[in-house]
Amino acid sequence: MPLNDYEIVIGLEVHAELKTDSKIFCGCTTEFGGEPNSHVCPVCLGLPGVLPVLNEKAMDYTITAGLALNCEISPYSKFDRKQYFYPDLPKAYQISQYNDFLLCKSGWIEVASGNGELKKVRINRVHLEEDAGKTVHSGTGILDSDYGQQDYNRCGVPLIEIVGEPDLRSAQEAKEYLEKLRTLLLYTGISDCKMEEGSLRCDANISLRPKGAKEFGILAEIKNLNSFKAVQSALEYEAERQAELYDKGEKMFKQTRAWDENKGVTVLMRSKEGASDYRYFPEPDLVPMVIDDERLQRLRNTIPELPDSRKRRYMEIWGLPEYDANLISGSRELADYFEAAVKEYGEAKAVSNWVMVELMRLLNQEKIEITAVKITPAALAKMLKLIDAGTISGKIAKTVFEEMFMTGKDPEAIVQEKGLVQISDSGELAAIAKKVIDANPQSAADYLGGKAQALGFLVGQMMKETKGRANPAMVNELLRKELEQRK
Amino acid sequence: MELYQKTAHELQQLIAAKEVKAVEVAESVLERARQAEPKIHAFVTLAEEEAYQAARRVDEAVSKGVKLPPLAGIPVAIKDNISTAGLRTTCASKILENYIPPYDATVIAEIRNQMMVLVGKTNMDEFAMGSSTENSGLFTTRNPWDIEAVPGGSSGGSAAAVCADETILALGSDTGGSIRQPAGYCGIVGLKPTYGRVSRYGLVAYASSLDQIGPLTKDVTDCALLLQAIAKYDPKDSTSVNQPAPDYLQEMKKGAKGLRIGLAKEYLGEGISLPVKDAVQNGVKVFKDLGAEIVEVSLPHTEYALAAYYIIAPAEASSNLARYDGVRYGHRTSQKVSDAVELFMKTRQEGFGAEVKRRIMTGTYVLSSGYYDAYYLKAQKVRTLIRNDFDNAFKSCDLILTPTTPSVAFKIGSKTKDPLEMYLEDIFTVTCNLAGLPGISISGGFDNGMPIGLQMLGPLFKEEILLRAAYGFEQATDFHKKRPEI
Amino acid sequence: MSLSIKEVEHIARLARLELDGSEKEQFTMQLNEILDYVEKLNQLDTSAIEPTAHVIPVHNIFRKDELKPSMDPEEVLANAPDRIGNYFKVPKLLED
Numbered sequence A: 001m002p003l004n005d006y007e008i009v010i011g012l013e014v015h016a017e018l019k020t021d022s023k024i025f026c027g028c029t030t031e032f033g034g035e036p037n038s039h040v041c042p043v044c045l046g047l048p049g050v051l052p053v054l055n056e057k058a059m060d061y062t063i064t065a066g067l068a069l070n071c072e073i074s075p076y077s078k079f080d081r082k083q084y085f086y087p088d089l090p091k092a093y094q095i096s097q098y099n100d101f102l103l104c105k106s107g108w109i110e111v112a113s114g115n116g117e118l119k120k121v122r123i124n125r126v127h128l129e130e131d132a133g134k135t136v137h138s139g140t141g142i143l144d145s146d147y148g149q150q151d152y153n154r155c156g157v158p159l160i161e162i163v164g165e166p167d168l169r170s171a172q173e174a175k176e177y178l179e180k181l182r183t184l185l186l187y188t189g190i191s192d193c194k195m196e197e198g199s200l201r202c203d204a205n206i207s208l209r210p211k212g213a214k215e216f217g218i219l220a221e222i223k224n225l226n227s228f229k230a231v232q233s234a235l236e237y238e239a240e241r242q243a244e245l246y247d248k249g250e251k252m253f254k255q256t257r258a259w260d261e262n263k264g265v266t267v268l269m270r271s272k273e274g275a276s277d278y279r280y281f282p283e284p285d286l287v288p289m290v291i292d293d294e295r296l297q298r299l300r301n302t303i304p305e306l307p308d309s310r311k312r313r314y315m316e317i318w319g320l321p322e323y324d325a326n327l328i329s330g331s332r333e334l335a336d337y338f339e340a341a342v343k344e345y346g347e348a349k350a351v352s353n354w355v356m357v358e359l360m361r362l363l364n365q366e367k368i369e370i371t372a373v374k375i376t377p378a379a380l381a382k383m384l385k386l387i388d389a390g391t392i393s394g395k396i397a398k399t400v401f402e403e404m405f406m407t408g409k410d411p412e413a414i415v416q417e418k419g420l421v422q423i424s425d426s427g428e429l430a431a432i433a434k435k436v437i438d439a440n441p442q443s444a445a446d447y448l449g450g451k452a453q454a455l456g457f458l459v460g461q462m463m464k465e466t467k468g469r470a471n472p473a474m475v476n477e478l479l480r481k482e483l484e485q486r487k
Numbered sequence B: 001m002e003l004y005q006k007t008a009h010e011l012q013q014l015i016a017a018k019e020v021k022a023v024e025v026a027e028s029v030l031e032r033a034r035q036a037e038p039k040i041h042a043f044v045t046l047a048e049e050e051a052y053q054a055a056r057r058v059d060e061a062v063s064k065g066v067k068l069p070p071l072a073g074i075p076v077a078i079k080d081n082i083s084t085a086g087l088r089t090t091c092a093s094k095i096l097e098n099y100i101p102p103y104d105a106t107v108i109a110e111i112r113n114q115m116m117v118l119v120g121k122t123n124m125d126e127f128a129m130g131s132s133t134e135n136s137g138l139f140t141t142r143n144p145w146d147i148e149a150v151p152g153g154s155s156g157g158s159a160a161a162v163c164a165d166e167t168i169l170a171l172g173s174d175t176g177g178s179i180r181q182p183a184g185y186c187g188i189v190g191l192k193p194t195y196g197r198v199s200r201y202g203l204v205a206y207a208s209s210l211d212q213i214g215p216l217t218k219d220v221t222d223c224a225l226l227l228q229a230i231a232k233y234d235p236k237d238s239t240s241v242n243q244p245a246p247d248y249l250q251e252m253k254k255g256a257k258g259l260r261i262g263l264a265k266e267y268l269g270e271g272i273s274l275p276v277k278d279a280v281q282n283g284v285k286v287f288k289d290l291g292a293e294i295v296e297v298s299l300p301h302t303e304y305a306l307a308a309y310y311i312i313a314p315a316e317a318s319s320n321l322a323r324y325d326g327v328r329y330g331h332r333t334s335q336k337v338s339d340a341v342e343l344f345m346k347t348r349q350e351g352f353g354a355e356v357k358r359r360i361m362t363g364t365y366v367l368s369s370g371y372y373d374a375y376y377l378k379a380q381k382v383r384t385l386i387r388n389d390f391d392n393a394f395k396s397c398d399l400i401l402t403p404t405t406p407s408v409a410f411k412i413g414s415k416t417k418d419p420l421e422m423y424l425e426d427i428f429t430v431t432c433n434l435a436g437l438p439g440i441s442i443s444g445g446f447d448n449g450m451p452i453g454l455q456m457l458g459p460l461f462k463e464e465i466l467l468r469a470a471y472g473f474e475q476a477t478d479f480h481k482k483r484p485e486i
Numbered sequence C: 001m002s003l004s005i006k007e008v009e010h011i012a013r014l015a016r017l018e019l020d021g022s023e024k025e026q027f028t029m030q031l032n033e034i035l036d037y038v039e040k041l042n043q044l045d046t047s048a049i050e051p052t053a054h055v056i057p058v059h060n061i062f063r064k065d066e067l068k069p070s071m072d073p074e075e076v077l078a079n080a081p082d083r084i085g086n087y088f089k090v091p092k093l094l095e096d
């Protein structure tokens, strides 16, 4: 049967590195990269005899994430050891949290679903654990390598694992979910969520079942999803693949697959029949965490107004179109910038137009982050007021804005320096109009002969003559008047 | 009397009074060790050069009139599972035979700060798993009272070194009796502090929820002094407890008078040799004479302690010892391997001895899927019952007197066939670790020339009560003054 | 509960120990003996008892998010059985 007759069931498991300065159990830096094995100490190298001590901020950040994701925060929590042998895991166990007494559980977020409506996607848990080191393969991949090279710099970077319920029903939805998750984590400031540096990582569980069926199908876990695009493409591919197998009546089995970006296919890594036995048990070297109301309140206060609420406000109170509201609220920094400018200027629509069009264009063109932009919200507001006062035209303002963007200079100063003040003196403009008509007799004749569009040419010439400074509202009127006199 | 025969508190006076130089003490002790070692085999590594340097620094300080820490210049031997920067730390295992730690355990940093003289690293049962040092991956240490007998274990090297005057003081570690049992077998003083009293940072973990570092000394006064030196809160150990230690020396001198000493029938029943029973009876008499009160207490879950211990300890050990995989440090197989898994399997097979493998296997099994509740969780619950027993008992007494072991030191090789029989060695000592309590073993008599250990268990963080009773007993008897002929 | 050689082999694999034939036999026997012994815990009804994971009840022990110096890579690699540049060198991993 066609893919349409199957229901696709997807759940994502997301790991995000926390943006603390030091690692979760020692004082080494969490900085990405660095010379191999240069961000390592006895504790994160797992030398005999060392003990972990919990970085309080890592716990607080996890709780903050839980709050932003509408989780229940456990008043009592503990760590467990997850045991498996791997060259990048120095203690041969990962300090993590097993199923009981997790820091955060039972949350949800709202995600745009295909039909334009919002859909609640449940989050099973958010727990805290330590990251492992990295294996650098001697070849291009694991299969053609003779040996592995171990770098333990990443070992012990605090990591949260966000396990979503299998509530997603399409690859598109999965991508939306991941983007929303990223936005929320960025908003809370607990992770920089860079998929390209691995500070945001995603595994996906996907299975198919005939529409209407209650039982879940046999799932495949897909690893190595290094971008939002990869998440979507891999899931689209995998859904097709599974549908074909079902159609052929082939026997399915639980498996782990990897996304091959270059070939655009998922490939079998291993069958999950002999599932790992992690032998979890409570970490004896760490004591329990007790989270009281005071801490919860303090952490709640660190969370800014979240995007959904901002978006609603921009649309309902400030009258922004959904597209604009969505885009601006999608980044905390941009939204903060926008709101600061609105506060200075007093009206939202004009600000959003400038942000959406000119600011976005220049940010993209110059590859600059909003946090590094040289135009302060106050300067933007000032520029808008110059337009309102008729000091500059909207067209000239674009030039001023670009100059502000490049130099960070005050708009008024730019206008003065470059002599960009709008010409609104009717005498002065009338004289220029005369000059333009004199210089273009054919156009004047055309206009007077009934070709109204010839006026446009003359307006352009007038703007050219004044280097765009002529008050556009007056130019047409004056030209027409002058032409009528020559009839 | 030679300098090496003296106690720390005697030497302390001599050094402070400039009658003896720290270098002379180090010389005397190291010479003694050189002479005794071929018979005793207590040390894995003797750190002569380092010891002389440390001693010279003490003498310089003395000559400058600097005020010295109490144990400055006193030789101390360290069990080889305590991390010493720059000095090989083997855990008596082939897997760590050439491992040189880049960092000091917190207790070692204290020892260096307090200007003690670290003379060497002592033998032990591999990774502290055993009761005789026969499980050492390197060699077996002899009991100075009878070189055919075991010194006990796992801190057997530390106990034998103190007993044979090869050091003045020693540190050991105690997970199920590993300080007290060898102290008992060697007729010296050994104290296991309350869990959390002494930092575990740098102690190579065997069973994390049970391990504690503690002193092995020639007498109770030395024990109080060394405990004082190491009983400190350590922010590097999350399980270390921030509770200031009292002045142990001062407390100790209050003696046994007025203490209520509990006797538990569960520790005095069958399986105990007659001489050991007699020694306990004699102990009771000594304490009564000292003005202590004897009360009967009951610890009904005692018989389950060993079973709980032999689930919890191997479970934690199986996890703690997983890191020895031949990647970052320690032994790596020289056999040809095709992948990392094979490397792990061969390395660990070659590097670990039989008892360590046995415990790793037991521990892996009890934590494995489907068995966790039946074994590990069950044992942790029984642990609660054992704790409750002690809480109840300490309502009516200040400490509990028991034998340290059912009989005196056994002959080398006599119990190696049957691991379970060896495990029974720990029957009186494991409860203390399960409940986190402090315990001490002192010399309480002799059986055919072999020392008998008396054990006392106290409430949490009440080491001073144990020291009071032990000091009182020691003042009233002279078992501790007897030393073996080497 | 009685442990078979096959189970012992499975546990050895989990623990990454390549036991030889005689060890497998010996451990099967000895592990069974130990498990028989600890069986006595089942005489106790512990259904209403909380487990003790930490014998001293402390909680919320933290460190501040502060940087401490890391080791020099030479020191990190000083005990390495094999290395390549500043990496630890290991045979490749074919499975986990």
Ligand SMILES: [Mg+2]
Residues within 6 Å of the ligand: A096, A129, A161
């Ligand atoms: Mg995880």
Ligand SMILES: [Zn+2]
Residues within 6 Å of the ligand: A023, A026, A027, A028, A039, A040, A041, A042, A043, A044, A045, A156
């Ligand atoms: Zn570190």
